Structure formats: C-alpha cells, structure tokens
Amino acid sequence: MTADTTAVPRRKLIEVALPLEKINAESAREKSIRHGHPSTLHLWWSRKPLATARAVLFAQLVDDPSSFPDRFPTEEAVAKERRRLHEIIEQLVVWENAGDESLLRRAYEEISASTDGNPPPVLDPFAGGGSIPLEAQRLGLEAQASDLNPVAVLINKALIEIPPKFAGQPPVFPGAADAQITTWPGVTGLAEDVRRYGQWMRDEAEKxxxxxxxxxxxxxxxxxxxxxxxxxxxxxxxxxxxxxxxxxxxxxxxxxxxxxxxxxxxxxxxxxxxxxxxxxxxxxxxxxxxxxxxxxxxxxxxxxxxxxxxxxxxxxxxxxxxxxxxxxxxxxxxxxxxxxxxxxxxxxxxxxxxxxxxxxxxxxxxxxxxxxxxxxxxxxxxxxxxxxxxxxxxxxxxxxxxxxxxxxxxxxxxxxxxxxxxxxxxxxxxxxxxxxxxxxxxxxxxxxxxxxxxxxxxxxxxxxxxxxxxxxxxxxxxxxxxxxSSSGSWLALLEGTRRAFGSVAFPRLSQPAFVEQKAAQDVDFTKFVLSTDPPYYDYVxxxxxxxxxxxxxxxxxxxxxxxxxxxxxxxxxxxxVANTLRHGSKTGAQEFFEEGFFDVFSSARKGIDSSIPATLYYAFKQTEITKGEESSSGWSTLLEGLIGAGWSITATWPVRSEASNRMRSQRSNALGSSIVLALRPRPDTASIADRRGFINALAEELPRSLKELQQGAIAPVDLPQAAIGPGMAVFSRYAQVLNDDGSRMTVRAALARINEILDEVLAEQEGDFDPDTRFAIAWFRQHGFDAGKFADADNMARARNASLEHLERSGILTSRAGKVALLSPSTLGERYADKEYDPATDPHISTWEVVMHLSRALTEKGVPAAAALLSQVPEAIDRDLCKELAFLLFTIAEDAKRTQVAIEFNSLGTAWNDIVAESRNASTQLMLGT
Structure with a gap:
C-alpha cells in the first residue's frame, strides 16, 4: 500500500488549534500524582502524561471545522465550533474525569464522526511506558503497541492487553468473591486477587x-x-x-x-x-x-x-x-x-x-x-x-x-x-x-x-x-x-498496585489491545494511525x-x-538510541540513529492511513547551537531522518510534560516540554526551493509563530526548542532546499538559520520597550547585576534617551563611587524588607521595574503574591511586554551562563499566564472592597 499524497485531506484539530494552556496545566499536575496512577504498576523512563496523550489523540483524529466551509461559512461559526471541541478536550484532560464514561463516549462519537464512522486503530511502535496505547484504548480505539525492550512490552501487556481479557470477572481467592454482593466491574476482581495473593506472598516470605x-x-x-x-x-x-x-x-x-x-x-x-x-x-x-x-x-x-x-x-x-x-x-x-x-x-x-x-x-x-x-x-x-x-x-x-x-x-x-x-x-x-x-x-x-x-x-x-x-x-x-508496612515494603508497593487498578485513570473499557515485542524497524504500519514517543537520541x-x-x-x-x-x-x-559505546564513536552513533529513523518513517509513510496526520513527541534540548552550522545532534538527526523519509511537518505544539519539581529541574534550566509534531506525507509534487527563497519564507512566517508561542503557555527555557517546529514546517514543505552551490541544505544548517531568526526577533522586541527598560537590557547584557563604570553607563543611557539620575530615582539601579549596578530582584527584596512596594504610586515606573519586582515576589512568596502585585500595576504598563521581557532576560542570562538568574526569569515566564489570570481576580476584589 502506498500513501495517497495527491488528495487534499481534511485538516485535523491538532493542525490548527489546541487549548494548550489547559492541557499543559493538567499534564504538569498529573506528574505530581503518585497514588492511583497507572504508571505505578512499574517504572519506565520519560513517560508522557496520560492527559497529554489523550488530548493529542483526540485532536489528531477529530476534524477542524475550517475543513467544512459549507457547514461553517463564517469565522465566527468556525470559532464557535472549535471552542466546543476545545471544551471537550479541556474536560478530557482533567485527572478526575479520566473514568467518566459519558465524557469518553462523547469523545468517541466525535472521533467516529470525523473518521466516517470507522475509527482506525492506533499504533505506537515505541510504546515504552504505554501512555499512548493506554489512552487510545480509553478513547474506544483499537490500540497496537510494540517495543524492542521486554520490560516495556510487559508494562504494556499489564496496562492494555490483560485487563480487557478478564474484565468483569470475580476474584478466585477463596472467599473473596463473597465479600462483595454486587458484581465486580471492570478490573476490580483482578485487582482484588492481586491484593490477596500478594498478601499471601508477604506472609510466606516472613516465614x-x-x-x-x-x-x-x-x-x-x-x-x-x-x-x-x-x-x-x-x-x-x-x-x-x-x-x-x-x-x-x-x-x-x-x-x-x-x-x-x-x-x-x-x-x-x-x-x-x-x-x-x-x-x-x-x-x-x-x-x-x-x-x-x-x-x-x-x-x-x-x-x-x-x-x-x-x-x-x-x-x-x-x-x-x-x-x-x-x-x-x-x-x-x-x-x-x-x-x-x-x-x-x-x-x-x-x-x-x-x-x-x-x-x-x-x-x-x-x-x-x-x-x-x-x-x-x-x-x-x-x-x-x-x-x-x-x-x-x-x-x-x-x-x-x-x-x-x-x-x-x-x-x-x-x-x-x-x-x-x-x-x-x-x-x-x-x-x-x-x-x-x-x-x-x-x-x-x-x-x-x-x-x-x-x-x-x-x-x-x-x-x-x-x-x-x-x-x-x-x-x-x-x-x-x-x-x-512503610515506604519500600512489599505491602506498600502492593497497595500502590491496587490503587492503580482502582483509580479513575485505569480504563473501564473492554476494547481489546495487542502488544508485541518488535523493533520499530520491523513493524508493519499498514492502515494504522501513528502516534509515538520515540527515543530521544542519547538522552535515555x-x-x-x-x-x-x-x-x-x-x-x-x-x-x-x-x-x-x-x-x-x-x-x-x-x-x-545514539549510544557511542555501542557504535564506537559519536559519528557512528549518529549514523545508526539517523538511518534507523529513516527506515522506520519511510515504512510508516508508505503504510499509514494518510487521511490522518501522524503525531510524534520529542524532547531534546538544543545544547550545541552556535552561530555557524552547528545544532543539537538529537534534533538535527531526528529531523533529517523524518524529512528525508518524505514527511512534512504541518504543526508543532510545546506540551509541558514535566513537573517543575522534578529533581533535574530543581537545579538547572532543564527542558520541561515535549514538542508534539503533526506530520503528513510530503506530496510527491512538492517544489524545490533555493536558499534565498527558504530564508525569505522563514523570515516572513517564523516571527509571527514565535510571537504566538511567547503569548501562549510556553516557558522561556523551551522557546528555542519550540521554534524548531514552525521553522522546520517551512523547511519540510519543500522536496529540497538548495544552497548557492547547488548542494542540498542540511537540517543542521536550517536549524542554524532558525536560531538566527529567533535571536533577531528577540532583539527587535527591544525597540518596543520604554527608554529606561532599553537601557537596563543593554546594561544587563554586558554586566548582569554586577557593577560597571559610570562613564560607560552614562553614555549608554544617553544613547537611549535616559539619564542615570532618573534611573536611580526610579529604583532600577544604584550609582556610587563611579560605579553603576542594576538592582537585582533579591536586592529589591532587601530594599523593601520593611515596607511594601506600591507600583500604583510610582511616577517613574517602567516595564523593567515591574518585571524585577514580579520576579522578586514570585521567588519569595509564589504566584499569589506576584498576581497581587501585578493587579496594582497601572494599565499603562503592557502585560504582554512584561512577558516578552522575561523571555528576553532568560535568553540573555542563559547565553551568559548566569544560571541562577536564568532560572528566576524562566520561572516568571512559565508562571506568567497564571499570574495574569490571578491578577484579574485580585483587581476585581480590590474594586469590590473585599
């Protein structure tokens, strides 16, 4: 079977719009849930939250209303219908709703209507911890999971293959069935036997x-x-x-x-x-x-x-x-x-x-x-x-x-x-x-x-x-x-298993599923919908x-x-995976990884149901970017394999799939998001572009996409990662992009161009700020919060139509003994230790000053304090510019390897939407006098 790349398929919701903020909030929340989560059946690494997988699968299969101009002839009609579908997603991702049969039935009906009454089976050839096949099964779809690793295969069998076989069966432990007069719905009978026979094992072990x-x-x-x-x-x-x-x-x-x-x-x-x-x-x-x-x-x-x-x-x-x-x-x-x-x-x-x-x-x-x-x-x-x-x-x-x-x-x-x-x-x-x-x-x-x-x-x-x-x-x-019976004991672990069976997140549906041990290179993709979370190069x-x-x-x-x-x-x-020990060198590991991805996705392109986009999760931080031709080996190798295999990226979404309290993020700017790519087979008639044409298209489309990402629910640390998506969407639409000498432009080179435009967009945003803020940005880029020479600061301020005297009165900096230093958020905390800062009465307020105080409030007292402060900031201060400044300062601090400062501004950018939302409530309460 060869994928039909000539017909124009209906656009799916994931290719147009997602309620990303709600998905991210619930996905991050789910990461902190331990008791009763299906993941507690056995450990696996880098599992995707069930909420994320559920939302992505639904949006991947359901039509976007813009595909039906006869049914939704106006923008208002399209927006209304899209809002209705988004409301279903927003309900689906809530942990407590994972077992809501009426909601799941409603979701299945939407999927069925968008697939002409015949929802296709979902395949995950890198099933790992099983989040994607489990959520496919929950949505009423046939799920097919495969993985080379037998530990992963066993986990998937326990999650999706075994439960439907014995759904509704009472326990067989002597006397257990008599303990409950009613029936044993779902897998409750199986769970009861696991508990009772597990208790027997513990008692025997003690003997x-x-x-x-x-x-x-x-x-x-x-x-x-x-x-x-x-x-x-x-x-x-x-x-x-x-x-x-x-x-x-x-x-x-x-x-x-x-x-x-x-x-x-x-x-x-x-x-x-x-x-x-x-x-x-x-x-x-x-x-x-x-x-x-x-x-x-x-x-x-x-x-x-x-x-x-x-x-x-x-x-x-x-x-x-x-x-x-x-x-x-x-x-x-x-x-x-x-x-x-x-x-x-x-x-x-x-x-x-x-x-x-x-x-x-x-x-x-x-x-x-x-x-x-x-x-x-x-x-x-x-x-x-x-x-x-x-x-x-x-x-x-x-x-x-x-x-x-x-x-x-x-x-x-x-x-x-x-x-x-x-x-x-x-x-x-x-x-x-x-x-x-x-x-x-x-x-x-x-x-x-x-x-x-x-x-x-x-x-x-x-x-x-x-x-x-x-x-x-x-x-x-x-x-x-x-x-x-305490943490780490057999009984405590057994209780975790029982809770996993009994939780709202364990599917009650009897839809069968199939799990096999097989390398992804050997999987038959025919007639499946593909959704997968492949290995992250050399990351795990x-x-x-x-x-x-x-x-x-x-x-x-x-x-x-x-x-x-x-x-x-x-x-x-x-x-x-790109294991240098296994393949002898970095080059050997990269070649193995790239060839393997090419083989897998070449096979997938030929076999999958091309009326529905494939979805692919990836989370590999760009850590090797330079201004030349270098980029992250993880991303460039993955994308080289995908694009070379004939795929085009139609949409990308940064989903915040990691809890902010995870061990690694507590000490670093570790990536917290996965990028979900929506992919379709690139048409056989795709054109060839020259280098100038590609860069012009990139320069025209990428800034708009970056602006949308900044105003969404993405963290500053994830912006360079997320920028890959819309940039590669431009690159991958062409059959080839040719350099001036006629050679093919590599993904690595395209990524370098994407990062250059990202830097340009962030630099251009400086022109939107007030003079005080423009000076502070320029001084921060050179000195951070360390002191510099007065003469240099004075020249820099004059060039931006600002004065050091005014800047000192506004509370941005100190000027003593021929030295000038910006006041850091922690220094502001010391200055206002005995009194409250009131932005409403500040005659010299600037975007910089607001962001510094918000960072201080967030670090010291959390989102409520930052929201209360923002509610008092005059409306003349543009909230969107405050968020843009947090993103920009994170980038400057990270480039200068000022890690702790970067973490603080990343936290502000990450929490910004929550701060703004809560500040509106705080403003309302102030007006009502409560």
Whole structure:
C-alpha cells in the first residue's frame, strides 16, 4: 500500500488549534500524582502524561471545522465550533474525569464522526511506558503497541492487553468473591486477587526470611518494627598511621523536621569508628561538615586525610569496600524513632549471598552508570546480601502463587484453558495474569530494596533508585524493611498496585489491545494511525537501565513469557538510541540513529492511513547551537531522518510534560516540554526551493509563530526548542532546499538559520520597550547585576534617551563611587524588607521595574503574591511586554551562563499566564472592597 499524497485531506484539530494552556496545566499536575496512577504498576523512563496523550489523540483524529466551509461559512461559526471541541478536550484532560464514561463516549462519537464512522486503530511502535496505547484504548480505539525492550512490552501487556481479557470477572481467592454482593466491574476482581495473593506472598516470605528482619528494642523495653537500616560504605584510610575503616557519608542528618531533628554523630576509638544518634542541635552538622565525601573526594574522620575518588574506586573494584551500620529508623508513636547501632540489628544483616541470584552485567556508560566504576558491575552487586535473600524469596514465590491461583480458579468453576501467551482466558491464563502483576511488583521492590537507595531526612523514608535516568553511586544507603508496612515494603508497593487498578485513570473499557515485542524497524504500519514517543537520541539509555529490572522479571515470569524472556539481558543491537559505546564513536552513533529513523518513517509513510496526520513527541534540548552550522545532534538527526523519509511537518505544539519539581529541574534550566509534531506525507509534487527563497519564507512566517508561542503557555527555557517546529514546517514543505552551490541544505544548517531568526526577533522586541527598560537590557547584557563604570553607563543611557539620575530615582539601579549596578530582584527584596512596594504610586515606573519586582515576589512568596502585585500595576504598563521581557532576560542570562538568574526569569515566564489570570481576580476584589 502506498500513501495517497495527491488528495487534499481534511485538516485535523491538532493542525490548527489546541487549548494548550489547559492541557499543559493538567499534564504538569498529573506528574505530581503518585497514588492511583497507572504508571505505578512499574517504572519506565520519560513517560508522557496520560492527559497529554489523550488530548493529542483526540485532536489528531477529530476534524477542524475550517475543513467544512459549507457547514461553517463564517469565522465566527468556525470559532464557535472549535471552542466546543476545545471544551471537550479541556474536560478530557482533567485527572478526575479520566473514568467518566459519558465524557469518553462523547469523545468517541466525535472521533467516529470525523473518521466516517470507522475509527482506525492506533499504533505506537515505541510504546515504552504505554501512555499512548493506554489512552487510545480509553478513547474506544483499537490500540497496537510494540517495543524492542521486554520490560516495556510487559508494562504494556499489564496496562492494555490483560485487563480487557478478564474484565468483569470475580476474584478466585477463596472467599473473596463473597465479600462483595454486587458484581465486580471492570478490573476490580483482578485487582482484588492481586491484593490477596500478594498478601499471601508477604506472609510466606516472613516465614522464610523473617529472622533476617528483627524488631528494634526501644528505650522503654518495648519493640518496634524497623522501617530502615541506614548504612555507611567504608574503605580503609590510606594513611598508614590511621588505617581505620573510614565511613563514606554524604550526609549525617536523619531527620530535619522542626522539633524532631536527629543526626548521626561519629567518633573514633582506637581503630574503631563509633556511630551514635544525637538530637543535640548545638553540635548538629552544618553545611560545611555534613558528610565526608563529595564530588572531589573524601575526608577521613580519624586523621583528616584527603582521600581521592580514584583511591575509593580502586578499593571498590578490588572488592575492599565494606559497610557499617550508622542508625536504625523504627516506627514510633506517630513519628520515627532513631536508634544507635546495636549488635542485635547489625548481626542479622551479616548473611551470605543466596545461590540462585539472577545474573546480569551492567553497562559502564560513563554518562549514566556511576555505580559500576566502584566495582558494582553485576546487577546482584547493587543489593546487600540480605536484600538479595528478600528479592530471591519474593521472585520464587511468584511461580508458587501462580500454581495456587490456577488451582483456586479451577475450584471456582473456571475451565483450565490455554496459557496467557497462547491466547487463553481460562484458569491457567488467569493465573498467568495475576502472577504478571505480582512479578511486576517484584520489579518495583527492586527499585526500593537495593543498596543505592538514599535516606530522605525530610520525608523520613528511603528514596527509590531511579529518581533520575541513571544508576549513580550512593555512599550512605538506607535498607528498607520489605516485611514492614512503610515506604519500600512489599505491602506498600502492593497497595500502590491496587490503587492503580482502582483509580479513575485505569480504563473501564473492554476494547481489546495487542502488544508485541518488535523493533520499530520491523513493524508493519499498514492502515494504522501513528502516534509515538520515540527515543530521544542519547538522552535515555533505556536498555542499559532496564537491565536492572530484567533479571528479576525474568526470574519471576520466564515460565509465563518464555519468548519475551529468552535472552539473558535486554536486546541492544537494534535499539534506536545514539549510544557511542555501542557504535564506537559519536559519528557512528549518529549514523545508526539517523538511518534507523529513516527506515522506520519511510515504512510508516508508505503504510499509514494518510487521511490522518501522524503525531510524534520529542524532547531534546538544543545544547550545541552556535552561530555557524552547528545544532543539537538529537534534533538535527531526528529531523533529517523524518524529512528525508518524505514527511512534512504541518504543526508543532510545546506540551509541558514535566513537573517543575522534578529533581533535574530543581537545579538547572532543564527542558520541561515535549514538542508534539503533526506530520503528513510530503506530496510527491512538492517544489524545490533555493536558499534565498527558504530564508525569505522563514523570515516572513517564523516571527509571527514565535510571537504566538511567547503569548501562549510556553516557558522561556523551551522557546528555542519550540521554534524548531514552525521553522522546520517551512523547511519540510519543500522536496529540497538548495544552497548557492547547488548542494542540498542540511537540517543542521536550517536549524542554524532558525536560531538566527529567533535571536533577531528577540532583539527587535527591544525597540518596543520604554527608554529606561532599553537601557537596563543593554546594561544587563554586558554586566548582569554586577557593577560597571559610570562613564560607560552614562553614555549608554544617553544613547537611549535616559539619564542615570532618573534611573536611580526610579529604583532600577544604584550609582556610587563611579560605579553603576542594576538592582537585582533579591536586592529589591532587601530594599523593601520593611515596607511594601506600591507600583500604583510610582511616577517613574517602567516595564523593567515591574518585571524585577514580579520576579522578586514570585521567588519569595509564589504566584499569589506576584498576581497581587501585578493587579496594582497601572494599565499603562503592557502585560504582554512584561512577558516578552522575561523571555528576553532568560535568553540573555542563559547565553551568559548566569544560571541562577536564568532560572528566576524562566520561572516568571512559565508562571506568567497564571499570574495574569490571578491578577484579574485580585483587581476585581480590590474594586469590590473585599
């Protein structure tokens, strides 16, 4: 089948307009939801929010009213109908509405009407964490998911393939069905069996390994369940005169909650290190002495010797790294109790390694894999011996419980039937299904029950390993109690699984879905609609990270899925990522990635339903842009593959798919958005353009698009990323763009032109500002908030029709001793510490001044304070110009590598729409006197 590229297809909603602000708000909100989210069934990296996937699929399939001039003959009629469709999207993306059957039925009816009553199946060939196929199924569509990685395939089976098979079935655990008089709707029966058989596994595990997890003896003689044991890794001090087993500790704090502070206090007696728990705040750790090890090395607490990381690595690689118990955290009366080490808690952990530990060698990629550099090269090395006993016990119990479920199913009157992998639906297949979820819970336990979990002194619980997309080295580790009931225990994880089944976000629909393990290069795209979130170049090493889970899942579930778990580790050779270690060099990795994308999307172009655009998510920040021909390898390689395969970009949308509180964004300007590209096969009749024609078209169309992006819900940090979309939409409409010498213009060169125009647009915006602001921008570009010479400032001010005396009176800068410095938001905070700044009474107010005070208010007190301040700003100050200034200042600060300042202005630009909306409410309340 060849895609018909001659007929003019109806435009879909995603190619024209989206209620982006609502989609982004709900997508970011969803990222903070943990309890009851389907993603808690098992971890995967860089999952897209369900709200985003749901909105994109709906808009991808539903016609835009502008395609029907006979039905909607005026702009007003088109706008009204489009607003109606947007209202459906705005309801669909709300987390609490994810299970609203009437709303989902309404959405399906719109999709059906736009697809002539025959909605096509949706295909995601890079299914990963399963957000896209899950949302296709929720919208009533047939979903087809595939992925090369068996861990991802298993996740998708658990999300979309297994539930419809057993929807409405009562539980088979003895007596469970009698606990509920009514029917068991959706997957509630399946969820109940997962909970009950999971509880049986926990009870059996306690019989077998309970002696390894003793209770703690409290000061009053009572006993308490241990939550975690906090250990320090140790190496022998290289100073011969010392030679102690020196602790490697990143922090001494156990609890930082006010009134409950507790920390570990080390001391040395002879050659022995002694740890005691203390609550004496007079001798509490400070920022300067909290821990013994950092990025540059460690310090011995015995002799004060500086110890290099190279020495620590060599000790680890030689098997000479040990562990010493620092403290025990136990359950107290509505609070944690911290106890100093004792033999009754340390001795049970001194157990040998079990024999049947699954094998698996970890990657040594330096960008993501920190632990192997310290001798932890095997998956099993990432666990203490006691943790290995726990993991092996629960893993073995999965096979035992599976047989028990099968027998109970037969007793409940179900027929034996075939296995799940063979398509069965009787007692054998049901046992396989329940065991699948329990096996995945073993995978989740691995994430919490390993020796790379740090103790969190604020939440007072162990932190799971994969807080980011890497396996880093951890020095002081918290060993959770899998037999307890707190964070990291088997029962806590099992409860997370139950909540996921019972949440509003788990589909109640019985639409079947199909999942297969296959490289995207081998997928048949015929007659599908394509929506996918492909790998991000070298950003996430999926298979390297999945190797952490794979041996445990294989050990638990190989008998159920023999073909899925036929290899010792996850497949690597065909994985479409740019891994320099795997392909020998950056060039080799880039060529592999580009060729792979070309193959995948060439096949897709030939096979997909061309009446509907494809959608593709991508989030790879441009970090290699120069003024020449350089650009981000991730983006240029992706786009080169897409455009070379015959695709044209018809629309792009920046969707804010990452929570602002994620670990990486707390410390950097990390990209928070994905760009969703709407793609169609480029017509075979597409024209060829010369370089000048392309640049003229770009110069005409891109500034307008950039203005729309700035006024939308995009953050300043994402603007360069989002600019790629409309720029490449111009480039990709041509069959080729030819340089002056007749050679083909590369995507890399086109991206450089796009970024040049972005710089020009931002520079041109300076002319819209008042003289004071224009001076401040120019001075900020040269000096930031540092001081410069008075003479230079005076010349710069005069050239912009401003005066330094006036600028100082307006509160923009200080001028002392021949030096001039702009006042930063934090400095303004100090100046107005004892009084409120009132913009309504400021006779010299400027856009710059407003933005500085808003940044201060947002940083110190959040959106409500910034909104209240903006509500008092005179209407003469253009709100749109304030937002443009925040974008411009972010760009200047980032280019100058003033990271902290850039983060502050990025935060202002990101929150701008919320600030404006709330300021209107504040203004209304002021007028009403409330």
């Amino acid at each position: 077998r390994i309970g002696n390894l997890y003793p209770k703690a003896k409290l000061a009053d003689g009572s006993e308490a369940t241990v939550i975690a044991w906090i250990w320090a890794r140790t190496v022998v001090c290289p100073n011969p005169a010392c030679g102690i087993n020196m602790p490697l500790v990143s922090k001494w704090w156990l609890c930082k909650k006010k009134g409950r502070e507790a920390y570990v206090k080390p001391s040395v007696s002879g050659k022995k290190v002694i740890f005691t728990v203390s609550q004496d705040l007079d001798s509490a750790p400070t920022k300067e002495n909290d821990g013994t090890v950092g990025r540059s090395g460690a310090v011995c607490i015995g002799c004060g010797a500086a110890v290099s990381l190279d020495y620590i690595r060599s000790e680890g690689q030689g098997g000479r790294m040990g562990m010493q118990l620092m403290a025990t955290a136990a359950e107290g009366n509505r609070r944690r109790v911290y106890l100093s080490p004792s033999p009754d808690q340390e001795t049970p952990a001194s157990v040998g390694r079990p024999e049947d530990v699954p094998s698996g060698t970890l990657s040594v990629h330096p960008q993501y894999m920190g632990a192997p550099r310290y001798g932890l090269t095997e998956v099993a090395d990432l666990f203490t011996n006691r943790q290995l006993w726990s993991m092996v016990t629960f893993s073995n119990l999965v096979d035992e419980v599976r047989n028990r479920i099968r027998v109970d199913g037969l007793s409940a009157g179900n027929s034996e039937g075939d296995s799940l992998e063979r398509g069965g639906s009787g007692a054998a297949a049901y046992a396989d299904a329940v065991a699948t979820y329990l096996g995945e819970t073993v995978g989740r336990l691995a994430d919490m029950a390993n020796s790379l979990c740090a103790w969190e002194p604020i939440a007072e619980c162990p932190r799971h390993l994969f807080s980011r997309q890497a396996i880093p080295m951890i020095w002081d580790l918290s060993e959770g109690n899998p037999l307890g 090493p999926y298979s390297d990270l999945a190797d952490f889970f794979y041996p445990w899942l294989r050990s638990s579930l190989q008998d159920i899925y023999p073909s899925l778990f036929s290899t010792l580790l996850t497949p690597k050779r065909e994985e479409l």
